[in-house]
Amino acid sequence: MRCWIGLGAVAALAWPAWADSEILPENGSVGHIWIDMRTGERHNLGGSDLRGTIPFWDAERRAGSFSSRPPTQLVLDWGDVATDVPVSQYRFYYSTDANEPVDIDVAFYESEEGRDSFNRTIKRQSRFLGLPGGRDGPGIFSTWIITVTPGTPFTFTGPDLDGDGLTDFGYSFHYRKTLFPDRRVGPSIHQPDPNLPQPPLGPAPGIENVFDRFSADPNAAIGPNDFLVPDVNTFYDGTFWFGGTPFAQWRFQLLTEGNVGGGCPSPGCEDADIEPSGGDCDVDLTDLATQLSNFGLASGATRDQGDIEPPGGDGDVDLTDLATMLGAFGTVCD
Numbered sequence: 001m002r003c004w005i006g007l008g009a010v011a012a013l014a015w016p017a018w019a020d021s022e023i024l025p026e027n028g029s030v031g032h033i034w035i036d037m038r039t040g041e042r043h044n045l046g047g048s049d050l051r052g053t054i055p056f057w058d059a060e061r062r063a064g065s066f067s068s069r070p071p072t073q074l075v076l077d078w079g080d081v082a083t084d085v086p087v088s089q090y091r092f093y094y095s096t097d098a099n100e101p102v103d104i105d106v107a108f109y110e111s112e113e114g115r116d117s118f119n120r121t122i123k124r125q126s127r128f129l130g131l132p133g134g135r136d137g138p139g140i141f142s143t144w145i146i147t148v149t150p151g152t153p154f155t156f157t158g159p160d161l162d163g164d165g166l167t168d169f170g171y172s173f174h175y176r177k178t179l180f181p182d183r184r185v186g187p188s189i190h191q192p193d194p195n196l197p198q199p200p201l202g203p204a205p206g207i208e209n210v211f212d213r214f215s216a217d218p219n220a221a222i223g224p225n226d227f228l229v230p231d232v233n234t235f236y237d238g239t240f241w242f243g244g245t246p247f248a249q250w251r252f253q254l255l256t257e258g259n260v261g262g263g264c265p266s267p268g269c270e271d272a273d274i275e276p277s278g279g280d281c282d283v284d285l286t287d288l289a290t291q292l293s294n295f296g297l298a299s300g301a302t303r304d305q306g307d308i309e310p311p312g313g314d315g316d317v318d319l320t321d322l323a324t325m326l327g328a329f330g331t332v333c334d
Helices: 285-293 319-328
Strands: 017-019 023-025 030-036 041-043 053-059 062-067 073-081 089-096 102-110 121-131 142-149 167-175 185-190 211-216 234-241 252-257
Touching: 053 073, 062 089, 073 102, 089 102, 089 167, 121 142, 167 185, 285 319
Parallel strands: 017 234, 030 142
Antiparallel strands: 023 062, 030 041, 053 252, 062 185, 073 167, 073 211, 089 142, 089 185, 089 252, 102 121, 102 167, 211 234
């Protein structure tokens, strides 16, 4: 059921926002898949296909819930990003209890300001077929982390529409698979970290507590392999939020090579070069000390805190992370 949010709560919005329902818990297991679009390889164990990447736009912090989406909908979110930093990898998250594979379209947009922006252009569109479904049974929602190395790195080059020195970009998800009626799939929800600077200065500048939703146009001739495109073969349902809790931003990361801007001439050091952030080509006592200071963190840990095993992290700093650090200790990558 949709209802109007009181005008006082949405006075800053260009359009009134609707309350968007069906928020479900991420209450099952967590898995991580690496996909290399250069080779078509995908795996869930072993090393990253691109060592030394670090997030440069980071709406990653887990809120512990997700929003179920039917195959007739596309959801779009946005932020601000530096134009001169190449996207070497990106990472998205979803949860599901469906016991069949999931197909997901992910698209990037330039000049995206949200609220059915009229300026957007499509930067990249990618389709991921046969992603994992639920592993824990009906009503238990497995969460999957998908880290993608694109065929070629790309940068956002659109204009700075809001005058903050950054370019405006967007990203969308379309969950294509028609699931069993009692099964669910949808994007994980981001929770801003209250201990970090918040937008526009924080790790994900430009995020807002709303998102756009589009539905397939029943009058459009949409083929089985067509992408849903905002305002082309879809219509704009509105700009939505969840009434303030949880935060209405989809969990997402953009990553670049850790040596951008100088330092190490090549990524490496077995992902253990965590200090300073971005690395200094040397796995030494400063890296080990940083990891030991965070040893025992059970959730929400980042690579900079020592969560380096498996590549891309699993949210904790434990003995497997320490073993990887010690195995690389003394390595000089320069």
